[in-house]
Amino acid sequence: MRKKSLVDSMLIVLSVTVFFVALGMVFFYAPREATMGEVQRIFYFHVASAWVGFFGFFVTFVGGIGYLATNNRRWGILAFSSAEVGLVYISMTLVTGMLWAKPAWGTYWTWEPRLTISAVQWLLYVAYVMLRGSVLSPEREARFAAVYGIAAFVTVPLSWFAIRWWRTIHPQVVSSEGMALAPKMIHTLLVSIATFTLVYVVLLRQRIALEHARDRLAALRLRDETSTL
Amino acid sequence: MIDIHNLTKSFGPRRALAGVDLHVAPGECVVLCGPNGAGKTTLLRILATLARPTSGEVRIAGLDSAKAGADVRQQIGFLSHRTLLYDDLTAEQNLAFYARMYAIPDAEVRVDALLERVGLSARRHDLVRTYSRGMQQRLAVVRAVLHRPALVLLDEPYTGLDPLAADALTALLTDLTGEGCTLLLTSHNLQSDVTINRRAVVLNRGRIVYDAPHTDAATFPALYRELVKDARGKKQESANHESRIMNHESRVTHHEPPLQHPTSKIQNPNFFRQVWAIVAKDIAAELHTREIFSAMFVFAVLALLIFSFALDLRGSLAQAAAPGVLWATIAFAGTLGLSRSMAREQQTGGIEGLLLAPVDRAALFFGKALGNLALMLAVELVLVPLAMVMFDVAFLRSGVLLTLLLGTVAYAAVGTLLAAIAVNTRAREVMLPILLLPLLTPLLIAAVKATGALLEGATWAEIGGWGQILVVYNLVIIAVALLTFGYVIEE
Numbered sequence: 130m131r132k133k134s135l136v137d138s139m140l141i142v143l144s145v146t147v148f149f150v151a152l153g154m155v156f157f158y159a160p161r162e163a164t165m166g167e168v169q170r171i172f173y174f175h176v177a178s179a180w181v182g183f184f185g186f187f188v189t190f191v192g193g194i195g196y197l198a199t200n201n202r203r204w205g206i207l208a209f210s211s212a213e214v215g216l217v218y219i220s221m222t223l224v225t226g227m228l229w230a231k232p233a234w235g236t237y238w239t240w241e242p243r244l245t246i247s248a249v250q251w252l253l254y255v256a257y258v259m260l261r262g263s264v265l266s267p268e269r270e271a272r273f274a275a276v277y278g279i280a281a282f283v284t285v286p287l288s289w290f291a292i293r294w295w296r297t298i299h300p301q302v303v304s305s306e307g308m309a310l311a312p313k314m315i316h317t318l319l320v321s322i323a324t325f326t327l328v329y330v331v332l333l334r335q336r337i338a339l340e341h342a343r344d345r346l347a348a349l350r351l352r353d354e355t356s357t358l
Numbered sequence: 359m360i361d362i363h364n365l366t367k368s369f370g371p372r373r374a375l376a377g378v379d380l381h382v383a384p385g386e387c388v389v390l391c392g393p394n395g396a397g398k399t400t401l402l403r404i405l406a407t408l409a410r411p412t413s414g415e416v417r418i419a420g421l422d423s424a425k426a427g428a429d430v431r432q433q434i435g436f437l438s439h440r441t442l443l444y445d446d447l448t449a450e451q452n453l454a455f456y457a458r459m460y461a462i463p464d465a466e467v468r469v470d471a472l473l474e475r476v477g478l479s480a481r482r483h484d485l486v487r488t489y490s491r492g493m494q495q496r497l498a499v500v501r502a503v504l505h506r507p508a509l510v511l512l513d514e515p516y517t518g519l520d521p522l523a524a525d526a527l528t529a530l531l532t533d534l535t536g537e538g539c540t541l542l543l544t545s546h547n548l549q550s551d552v553t554i555n556r557r558a559v560v561l562n563r564g565r566i567v568y569d570a571p572h573t574d575a576a577t578f579p580a581l582y583r584e585l586v587k588d589a590r591g592k593k594q595e596s597a598n599h600e601s602r603i604m605n606h607e608s609r610v611t612h613h614e615p616p617l618q619h620p621t622s623k624i625q626n627p628n629f630f631r632q633v634w635a636i637v638a639k640d641i642a643a644e645l646h647t648r649e650i651f652s653a654m655f656v657f658a659v660l661a662l663l664i665f666s667f668a669l670d671l672r673g674s675l676a677q678a679a680a681p682g683v684l685w686a687t688i689a690f691a692g693t694l695g696l697s698r699s700m701a702r703e704q705q706t707g708g709i710e711g712l713l714l715a716p717v718d719r720a721a722l723f724f725g726k727a728l729g730n731l732a733l734m735l736a737v738e739l740v741l742v743p744l745a746m747v748m749f750d751v752a753f754l755r756s757g758v759l760l761t762l763l764l765g766t767v768a769y770a771a772v773g774t775l776l777a778a779i780a781v782n783t784r785a786r787e788v789m790l791p792i793l794l795l796p797l798l799t800p801l802l803i804a805a806v807k808a809t810g811a812l813l814e815g816a817t818w819a820e821i822g823g824w825g826q827i828l829v830v831y832n833l834v835i836i837a838v839a840l841l842t843f844g845y846v847i848e849e
Contacts, residue, residue, distance in 0.1 A: 249799045253797065263784045264779075267369060268370070275845070277779065280838050281797065284797055284835075
């Protein structure tokens with residue numbers, strides 16, 4: 130337990146440090162974008178949170194398969210902890226996107242394909258979290274969440290195909306031809322992604338620890354109840 | 359017949375069974391007693407393959423119950439707390455359905471004989487929901503023994519029976535043991551005829567605390583109270599504990615070869631027949647009530663009207679909005695129907711009846727999904743012409759009809775999976791649309807876009823990606839639903 134908390138403390142210190150480095154790079158290292166100006170800097174948070182959010186949902190997908198294959202609760206805990214953290218990141222993506230859209234497009238929200246599909250994904254994982262809290266049997270809770278997490282992730286690529294034939298006004302930063310960015314912008318983006326990933330790991334570990342603590346508390350309560358019978 | 363070794367079962371942190379060892383010989387009748395919450399029902403449900411053990415080994419007729427699946431289920435008859443009958447079917451339809459599930463060759467003769475035996479012949483054509491509790495219980499017993507199982511598990515079989523019906527049940531159980539059938543029943547009535555002179559197993563807090571013949575009706579209740587009270591003490595000496603589990607000869611664990619019982623005469627159930635039986639059962643139930651179709655249709659018409667007023671759909675605007683309005687209406691009405699269809703399955707435990715039968719989980723999924731598809735298509739059959747009249751749009755084109763079919767198939771497939779999840783949640787009335795609609799959005803986008811393009815005169819080949827999305831979505835979602843449905847419906 131002591132070793133675990135030492136690792137967590139080190140990770141927290143490291144992520145805070147790297148976070149300030151990333152902030153410094155976003156505001157002082159990355160050059161000012163010629164067309165959009167300062168507002169473009171939100172892009173480093175927007176893209177990084179989107180990437181890590183998708184990674185979080187991928188972990189949920191893998192955790193769901195692991196749980197169904199092994200019936201081991203640890204996989205279930207990993208799956209829904211990652212979904213919750215991923216949901217926070219995708220929420221951040223939506224908010225930063227809206228903040229950027231107002232000066233760039235003149236509106237916070239438009240029924241543009243990427244925005245629509247991001248909103249759908251956000252709703253998918255809100256539904257996932259709601260489902261977890263609503264299942265009657267504790268054993269079925271993890272199983273249902275695993276099944277929904279798998280189905281939700283499988284539909285993500287389909288969502289992207291569904292918008293390919295829709296004309297989009299969303300900027301394409303990364304395409305098959307590479308990144309349309311200046312080298313300093315690429316460095317800043319990569320550091321931002323690394324920082325957000327590190328924060329994801331910290332949050333995920335804390336969320337998993339919380340779930341294990343809940344399990345231990347439930348076991349203790351049950352022991353108390355049975356001993357007083 | 360039954361070999362249980364070191365069986366445990368936990369529900370989260372709560373341990374329902376804590377290392378149960380039990381052997382029951384073929385033809386034996388064992389009475390399982392114990393206070394509420396002792397683990398009796400959990401033990402029976404594990405034996406019936408309705409619940410998975412946390413650890414330990416369970417063998418039925420020499421077969422590993424975790425691996426043998428349908429072969430084990432063919433050997434078992436289970437009478438649960440719930441009747442596992444369909445309220446909206448007649449007694450005869452219920453039994454005919456289960457006979458098809460078990461592929462019973464002489465089904466009609468068997469059904470006639472058993473209905474006569476329990477005194478329900480005269481009411482065989484009545485819906486089960488018109489039966490009294492006692493009549494339902496008698497019919498449930500018939501369902502449990504219909505396929506001539508080698509092992510019959512009965513959870514409180516005398517519940518709700520009047521003295522005459524209880525006597526008839528006792529006679530039936532005695533006949534079953536006479537035919538070589540093994541019985542394991544739970545009972546709180548320690549002085550009934552069926553429990554006396556039987557082997558009694560007392561379960562308390564997930565452990566067997568007594569296992570010996572129950573011969574003295576006068577003294578056993580007092581002994582039972584002492585056992586239960588004693589086991590509730592904080593420290594029970596294990597030596598004392600063991601002394602009450604007599605050296606019953608049948609406790610020696612050995613693995614028998616699969617029993618040659620009348621069930622071996624039963625043919626292997628055919629996958630497609632089982633699928634069709636489930637579809638036919640759902641259609642028959644709907645024909646009796648017409649509740650799902652009526653609700654979906656009325657809701658769909660209301661949705662069309664509300665969209666028309668809310669969006670002020672007239673002239674060219676109506677024609678442009680028609681694909682979107684039609685698909686939104688199908689989505690909302692479909693969700694309503696799917697929810698009710700699965701709730702009907704859960705109502706009296708019909709889904710458990712299906713899980714008990716030697717049915718492939720894939721057959722179960724296809725049966726339920728096709729039943730739901732039939733209902734949705736029936737509603738669309740009326741809805742589409744209505745929308746054509748209301749919006750002055752020619753939906754009756756081969757491309758549009760193909761789009762409707764593909765969209766509805768995917769909707770029924772993923773809806774069946776998620777409805778099975780939603781009925782087991784606290785917020786079951788609202789959970790299905792929350793789970794289903796975000797998952798179906800890509801499909802709905804593709805369906806609306808494809809329908810719109812086809813209405814404007816494009817061919818199926820010209821709609822390009824939208825058609826591909828519909829096909830790929832169907833393939834992917836049916837594969838996911840097929841692979842995961844078993845995990846969703848099993849306990």
